[in-house]
Amino acid sequence: MVDGREAMTSRTFFDVVLNQRATRQFAERAVDDSLIELCLEAAIHAPSAENLQPWVFVVVRDAGLRSKVGQLTRRAWRGGGRQHSANRLPPALLHEVDLGADGGIESAPVIIVVGGDAAIGLESTLPSSVYPATQNLLLAATSLGLGSAMTTLATLFADELREVLELPPAVVPMAVVPIGWPTRPPGPPRRLPLRERAHRDRYGAPWS
Amino acid sequence: MVDGREAMTSRTFFDVVLNQRATRQFAERAVDDSLIELCLEAAIHAPSAENLQPWVFVVVRDAGLRSKVGQLTRRAWRGGGRQHSANRLPPALLHEVDLGADGGIESAPVIIVVGGDAAIGLESTLPSSVYPATQNLLLAATSLGLGSAMTTLATLFADELREVLELPPAVVPMAVVPIGWPTRPPGPPRRLPLRERAHRDRYGAPWS
Numbered sequence: 001m002v003d004g005r006e007a008m009t010s011r012t013f014f015d016v017v018l019n020q021r022a023t024r025q026f027a028e029r030a031v032d033d034s035l036i037e038l039c040l041e042a043a044i045h046a047p048s049a050e051n052l053q054p055w056v057f058v059v060v061r062d063a064g065l066r067s068k069v070g071q072l073t074r075r076a077w078r079g080g081g082r083q084h085s086a087n088r089l090p091p092a093l094l095h096e097v098d099l100g101a102d103g104g105i106e107s108a109p110v111i112i113v114v115g116g117d118a119a120i121g122l123e124s125t126l127p128s129s130v131y132p133a134t135q136n137l138l139l140a141a142t143s144l145g146l147g148s149a150m151t152t153l154a155t156l157f158a159d160e161l162r163e164v165l166e167l168p169p170a171v172v173p174m175a176v177v178p179i180g181w182p183t184r185p186p187g188p189p190r191r192l193p194l195r196e197r198a199h200r201d202r203y204g205a206p207w208s
Numbered sequence: 209m210v211d212g213r214e215a216m217t218s219r220t221f222f223d224v225v226l227n228q229r230a231t232r233q234f235a236e237r238a239v240d241d242s243l244i245e246l247c248l249e250a251a252i253h254a255p256s257a258e259n260l261q262p263w264v265f266v267v268v269r270d271a272g273l274r275s276k277v278g279q280l281t282r283r284a285w286r287g288g289g290r291q292h293s294a295n296r297l298p299p300a301l302l303h304e305v306d307l308g309a310d311g312g313i314e315s316a317p318v319i320i321v322v323g324g325d326a327a328i329g330l331e332s333t334l335p336s337s338v339y340p341a342t343q344n345l346l347l348a349a350t351s352l353g354l355g356s357a358m359t360t361l362a363t364l365f366a367d368e369l370r371e372v373l374e375l376p377p378a379v380v381p382m383a384v385v386p387i388g389w390p391t392r393p394p395g396p397p398r399r400l401p402l403r404e405r406a407h408r409d410r411y412g413a414p415w416s
Binding site for chain 1: 219261348376
């Protein structure tokens with residue numbers, strides 16, 4: 001491996017996993033195919049039911065197609081997503097998602113649409129196979145210094161996504177992941193303390 | 209951090225993500241709470257819809273409860289899962305899953321049952337939040353040298369799992385993850401080449 005690549009791929013697992021954040025605004029700087037390839041390699045190493053690997057990745061670089069995918073996110077956000085979230089999200093996060101849905105996602109030089117192929121794996125097992133692969137993709141991007149985000153709004157328009165990307169009918173769109181260089185370094189993730197979500201032996205018994 | 213811990217947590221992200229494998233047979237050696245805590249910390253740093261963190265982790269150490277959870281897996285496997293898989297899985301993998309479902313999972317000193325709380329997050333967004341967190345958990349275990357596996361068979365018996373673990377009705381069991389020291393070092397994962405699953409701009413156009 002060349003020097004730069006080695007530095008980029010040398011982050012420890014825990015450094016990466018504890019510092020993943022969603023990026024919704026991207027710089028214009030191009031992202032090399034070799035970096036996307038590393039992200040995809042990470043993705044396809046996820047576990048899957050019966051090791052059937054029922055995931056589908058469409059790497060969208062074409063500006064016209066990216067815009068179409070972005071428009072679907074905007075439509076889902078304006079057509080109900082925003083209303084659902086408006087009173088629930090902290091104002092700063094709502095603002096961030098607003099910007100993301102309104103052009104931020106399509107500003108990413110790469111959008112990866114992730115699907116599950118029901119002709120390969122049982123439809124009921126697609127989520128437990130496809131989302132782990134998607135998470136690997138996001139973590140790999142984080143590891144390389146790239147910004148990314150797990151978004152699902154546009155998948156409400158599955159038929160439109162199928163049409164835009166010429167997906168076979170059996171492919172279920174499950175995530176839309178923008179990837180690019182972040183405009184600013186993401187801050188630390190905000191998470192509830194572990195004790196709020198972890199239990200010992202029975203629900204409600206403190207983990208520690 | 210102490211020496212041993214530092215060595216265990218120093219693996220690079222790509223070394224971990226490219227070498228994750230399912231473990232279904234576990235050694236009797238105990239697993240310290242501090243290692244489980246690291247796995248859970250990784251898990252709760254996953255992204256989630258609206259950052260609602262709708263995941264629930266029940267760390268099952270009690271042998272009686274582990275056995276009950278294991279029995280549900282066995283029931284799902286014998287009651288249909290095996291028949292579905294028998295003609296589809298390579299014989300070696302079928303044998304491995306046979307052993308896992310027939311006592312292997314409950315032989316793990318720790319079983320983490322992962323749920324999604326529909327009282328916290330919209331039920332439709334639970335999979336895209338809970339499975340990334342579960343994948344973080346599995347990767348963290350891999351990073352620490354622990355064996356683990358994403359299993360979902362037992363979640364077919366959601367009501368029984370709720371009863372055994374005293375889960376509230378709104379908690380949807382989504383994965384059962386055995387964790388322990390592997391009896392033998394897992395081999396490299398077997399995966400299709402990237403070009404079989406990755407496309408450029410439109411489905412069917414080669415990624416590279």
